[in-house]
Amino acid sequence: MSQKLFIVFCFHISVTLASQLRPGFYAQTCPRAESIVRDVMWKAMMRETRSAASVMRLQFHDCFVNGCDASLLLDDTPDMLGEKLSLSNINSLRSYEVIDEIKEALENNCPGVVSCADIIIMGSRDAVILSGGPNWEVKLGRKDSLTASQEDSDNVMPSPRANATFLVDLFSRFNLSIKDLVALSGSHSIGKGRCFSILFRLYNQSGTGRPDPTIEPEFREKLDRLCPLSGDQNVTGDLDATPCLFDNQYFKDLVNGRGFLNSDQTLFSLDNRTREFVVHFSKDQDAFFSAFVEGMVKMGDLQSGRPGEVRRNCRVANNPAHGRNRVLKNRVDLVSNLV
Ligand code: HEM
Ligand SMILES: *[C@@H]1O[C@H](CO)[C@@H](O)[C@H](O)[C@H]1NC(C)=O
Numbered sequence: 001m002s003q004k005l006f007i008v009f010c011f012h013i014s015v016t017l018a019s020q021l022r023p024g025f026y027a028q029t030c031p032r033a034e035s036i037v038r039d040v041m042w043k044a045m046m047r048e049t050r051s052a053a054s055v056m057r058l059q060f061h062d063c064f065v066n067g068c069d070a071s072l073l074l075d076d077t078p079d080m081l082g083e084k085l086s087l088s089n090i091n092s093l094r095s096y097e098v099i100d101e102i103k104e105a106l107e108n109n110c111p112g113v114v115s116c117a118d119i120i121i122m123g124s125r126d127a128v129i130l131s132g133g134p135n136w137e138v139k140l141g142r143k144d145s146l147t148a149s150q151e152d153s154d155n156v157m158p159s160p161r162a163n164a165t166f167l168v169d170l171f172s173r174f175n176l177s178i179k180d181l182v183a184l185s186g187s188h189s190i191g192k193g194r195c196f197s198i199l200f201r202l203y204n205q206s207g208t209g210r211p212d213p214t215i216e217p218e219f220r221e222k223l224d225r226l227c228p229l230s231g232d233q234n235v236t237g238d239l240d241a242t243p244c245l246f247d248n249q250y251f252k253d254l255v256n257g258r259g260f261l262n263s264d265q266t267l268f269s270l271d272n273r274t275r276e277f278v279v280h281f282s283k284d285q286d287a288f289f290s291a292f293v294e295g296m297v298k299m300g301d302l303q304s305g306r307p308g309e310v311r312r313n314c315r316v317a318n319n320p321a322h323g324r325n326r327v328l329k330n331r332v333d334l335v336s337n338l339v
């Protein structure tokens, strides 16, 4: 009897302990972790500059869906529809292979120690520094989820049609302020978006049959040439005028009506609460950098409190049966054995 109780107790703490995040979490267990991540990120960017943007974006799409737990890295299984094919992620998220490469390098150095969720956080920080942006200390110690949910991703991740007012509300549900929203949108200082994401605003904004009137006319002509109405919607355009450099050009572009996404441009054109910060950041890059760092750290603190583990392979749970809620079921079985 007492032995069974002990099993239940151990089981409970080994999989549900909420992680206390802190800097230097791997100082003893994997002292080279942060330099290994930086190294692989550097090599990835030498191959393709855009991989910095693509990796950084993973932090947003991970942390907003049940906390920063690498759920978005799980491949679908017969029992689980994961997040890779969700509305915002399909044909859009990329550079998963860079995460795999980082994981492999870490597993070679200190197997089973560094979580995939922490890899996303470190890789995103490094993407920013290596693109000319600010440096900061990351808190670590996250666990990887046992499962993922396409539905949760669909319900949470904002569409490119979203406007500033909607985004203020969405971010406030994550305790992220208006300043956080505007600063974090500044991540679009690097990277690219597809014609798919802007066709509606070029040709039929809000069902009017007309383009979005807030687009600066010369810029609109350029976008029209890039994205003709019946063209290939996978063609990509730059999210700001300096897509490889992490700087405040994005905000200068918004002030000039040259935002790529509707969600970007409305931060200046629609809502005076967000406009204030856009104008401020367009004039003061240091202010943008420090607000961005603050936002990334806050976003990185989001946690679900659900059971977690350190995955051996970022694409699959260590015990894929977890995807079928085995964990809970076993626990109920154990408990009912006791009665
Ligand atoms: C505020 C709400 C946001 C919306 C509506 C949004 C939406 C989008 C969309 C539609 C794209 C282009 C996807 C495509 O066309 O395939 C994109 C790209 C990107 N997003 Fe966001 N995003 C938001 C916030 C963020 C945040 C908070 C981050 C990171 C901190 C981020 C990082 C990125 C990056 C780096 C890219 C370029 C990725 C690449 O080149 O592969 N975004 N975003
Ligand atoms: C902003 O988006 C919300 C939600 O989609 C919508 O109800 C609202 O009408 C939009 N505001 C403007 C001015 O377009």
Ligand SMILES: *[C@@H]1O[C@H](CO)[C@@H](O)[C@H](O)[C@H]1NC(C)=O
Pocket: 173, 174, 175, 302
């Ligand atoms: C936001 O903050 C409140 C109060 O501190 C807290 O109860 C809630 O869990 C937080 N929400 C998120 C998503 O972190």
Ligand SMILES: *[C@@H]1O[C@H](CO)[C@@H](O)[C@H](O)[C@H]1NC(C)=O
Pocket: 204, 206, 207, 208, 209
């Ligand atoms: C524009 O959008 C509206 C509403 O979604 C739709 O009814 C209309 O057919 C669209 N017009 C064109 C030209 O696509």
Ligand SMILES: *[C@@H]1O[C@H](CO)[C@@H](O)[C@H](O)[C@H]1NC(C)=O
Pocket: 091, 196, 232, 233, 234
């Ligand atoms: C974009 O490319 C993907 C494959 O990378 C393809 O499955 C999809 O159909 C394409 N989408 C469009 C709109 O052309």
Ligand SMILES: *[C@@H]1O[C@H](CO)[C@@H](O)[C@H](O)[C@H]1NC(C)=O
Pocket: 272, 273
């Ligand atoms: C924003 O606009 C509203 C009405 O459109 C106005 O009442 C408010 O004072 C403005 N706030 C700022 C900060 O300009």
